[in-house]
Amino acid sequence: MSVIWKPSVTVAAIIERGQRFFMIEEETADGIRINQPAGHLDPDESLEQAVIRETLEETAHAFTPTALIGTYMSRFISPKTGEAVTYLRFAFTGELGAAQDRALDTGILRTLWMSYDELVASQDRHRSPLVMQCIDDYLQGKRAPLSLLFTHASALGNLEHQ
Template sequence: MAEKPRYRPNVTVACVIEAQGKFLLVEEWISDKQQFNQPAGHLEAHESLVMACEREILEETGLSLTPQALVRIDQFSASPELAFLRFTFCCSLANALPSQPQDADITAAHWLSYAEISARQSQLRSPLVLDTIDAYLRGERLPLECLNSRFLTLAPAADAC
């Protein structure tokens, strides 16, 4: 009897960035469709989840921000073959900062109200975009210390177990 393939969800990070009641979303075109998402992307080898979040924010918005808390962790299946384990962080800013995406796949970044985001539900990259904003607005937060990267080895991949 053949073994079932091991479940290997993609590990991703995202960040709810809020200032004065508006949220920073990035715009991208995927398969000729305009989509909106929080700054988000995949965890890369030898980086912590917080480091991945900082990198994605910088690449997709041009802003150098450190997440303040973890909003939540979601398991999400986009299809039977594609699954994600998404760590959503948050940053609350006093003012909406001008952003300049550095990633060529991101066409723009927009500060949008909740109503404007809700009106674009069909254009959101996934249902997690609005769902995690809702969690943020409910005050859901976990301290960054709950993510232990103390044993993360920042050594060459050849030395990895």
């Protein structure tokens, strides 16, 4: 029997205002970590829908993606469990909307605005090395149009279009 390897697909929102980045602080199995609003692609949603949903769940703010910053792959081995996971991350930039009256997702402790220098100084607390890579790429002006992303209707649960 062959084993099929499947990376974990995630999305992240890179949001900047006044040279500060909108981040979350979250409780993880490896302690309290800093990350962009980010999370897993769920069944029956596009990458854009996933980053909109994850940003709302983790920050209680609407988010409108305007560009893809990049696609990233990394492998994480938990220091506590020794478990290895490969992540395939799609990072977006866009417009942060108004705060909504809702609770933050389970495990999210708070949102915070951090300067680049504060992010560099806290790298030992980042959820992954991709946190800084995405910000560096954002600051370098890397952008791809959302039109590069295509989601077939079958991926959105619309099986009659297969």
